Amino acid sequence: MKRGAIEIAGVGKEFGTATVLNDVDLAIAGGSFVTLLGPSGCGKTTLLRLIAGFLEPSRGAIAIDGAAMQGVPPRQRPIGMVFQNLALFPHLDVFDNVAYGLKVRGAPAGDIAGRVARFLGLVGLAGFERRRIGQLSGGQKQRVALARSLVLEPAILLLDEPLSALDLQLRRQLQVELKSIQRQLATTFVFVTHDQEEATLLSDIIVVMDGGRVQQVGTPGEIYSRPASPFVARFVGDINMLPGRIVSIDAASAEIEIGGSRLRLPLAAVLGNARAGARCDIACRPEAVTVQPSSGAGAGSDTDTNTGASFEARVAALHRLGPMLKISFDTVHGPLTGLMMANAPAAGLAENQPVQLSIAARSFTVFAQA
Numbered sequence: 001m002k003r004g005a006i007e008i009a010g011v012g013k014e015f016g017t018a019t020v021l022n023d024v025d026l027a028i029a030g031g032s033f034v035t036l037l038g039p040s041g042c043g044k045t046t047l048l049r050l051i052a053g054f055l056e057p058s059r060g061a062i063a064i065d066g067a068a069m070q071g072v073p074p075r076q077r078p079i080g081m082v083f084q085n086l087a088l089f090p091h092l093d094v095f096d097n098v099a100y101g102l103k104v105r106g107a108p109a110g111d112i113a114g115r116v117a118r119f120l121g122l123v124g125l126a127g128f129e130r131r132r133i134g135q136l137s138g139g140q141k142q143r144v145a146l147a148r149s150l151v152l153e154p155a156i157l158l159l160d161e162p163l164s165a166l167d168l169q170l171r172r173q174l175q176v177e178l179k180s181i182q183r184q185l186a187t188t189f190v191f192v193t194h195d196q197e198e199a200t201l202l203s204d205i206i207v208v209m210d211g212g213r214v215q216q217v218g219t220p221g222e223i224y225s226r227p228a229s230p231f232v233a234r235f236v237g238d239i240n241m242l243p244g245r246i247v248s249i250d251a252a253s254a255e256i257e258i259g260g261s262r263l264r265l266p267l268a269a270v271l272g273n274a275r276a277g278a279r280c281d282i283a284c285r286p287e288a289v290t291v292q293p294s295s296g297a298g299a300g301s302d303t304d305t306n307t308g309a310s311f312e313a314r315v316a317a318l319h320r321l322g323p324m325l326k327i328s329f330d331t332v333h334g335p336l337t338g339l340m341m342a343n344a345p346a347a348g349l350a351e352n353q354p355v356q357l358s359i360a361a362r363s364f365t366v367f368a369q370a
């Protein structure tokens, strides 16, 4: 097994009377890139600080590579950290910033030079050794901070929104580099962001948090296409949420009423307390909506089918997003959003045009209401 595995079991944290983390159970495999994703205040930084040992849990336990961490001070944990606020030493140059931790640990000078050179190379800063911190751009400073942590070769690197202060283009570039560095070193990265696109691009596993609790753990694909709750569904990308009803349930499937359509869905797509008669929220991503010009009044009304739902609609608005076209539709059951390539044949739509929408049954996730 690769080193850098983290086991978090039943962890809770209180500050005074406020509970900021509750029942956190999380197993992070050594060598993986894991992202904590969630809205501001949900407890991401607190969880990182518990892993690092700057805070102790109020309940539960954290282990690293099988060793219990209770009472182990931060310095004795195999962990490095990179923060948005970098805390570089402004009076030292790039080399000395990166060499600092090695010197503190008493590494031999010859060894230090070789290791600093290797990690400055890794972050793309070879040749910047004698620059002062004040003479670097934001992105370069971020690379120094990364090299300074990585040079100590921790089993685990904790990164708390390290890219959020950078402009979009630089951020995209550093995301790609960060992922490549993580793959080369096979260090466990626990990365915090509230940007779902960033989480999707970087992560092997995404941990979605809200209100101090883990809401879902999964690959980016699982989180996107099988969100465990309406919160997760809305937090990771655009989603259509339509009201519906569970008509009947058998051992393998459920019959759902949505708009004027009835669909049979596998039970795996029905979450929550599924029972006949329950109201439900039915979710699908915008790219699952396909559109055809309406064939005329009366024709193409809402139909009953097991393969998909169909809706009469009207084009309310068209928005071009780079190569994509985002379309807002009005239906009698509520608004729907569609997303397609702007050069797709169906994209030649005009505002107010009547259209026929269809959504394949396999695109739906159903959340039964309590």
Ligand SMILES: Nc1ncnc2c1ncn2[C@@H]1O[C@H](COP(=O)(O)OP(=O)(O)OP(=O)(O)O)[C@@H](O)[C@H]1O
Pocket: 015, 018, 020, 038, 039, 040, 041, 042, 043, 044, 045, 046, 047, 194
């Ligand atoms: N030392 C502290 N004392 C009291 N409350 C705290 C302390 N640290 C954090 N909190 C509270 O705990 C909650 C979680 O904070 P945390 O910093 O973990 O959130 P976060 O998910 O990192 O948010 P952000 O995305 O804004 O950084 C917040 O409500 C915060 O105000």
Ligand SMILES: [Mg+2]
Pocket: 044, 045, 046, 160
């Ligand atoms: Mg934070």
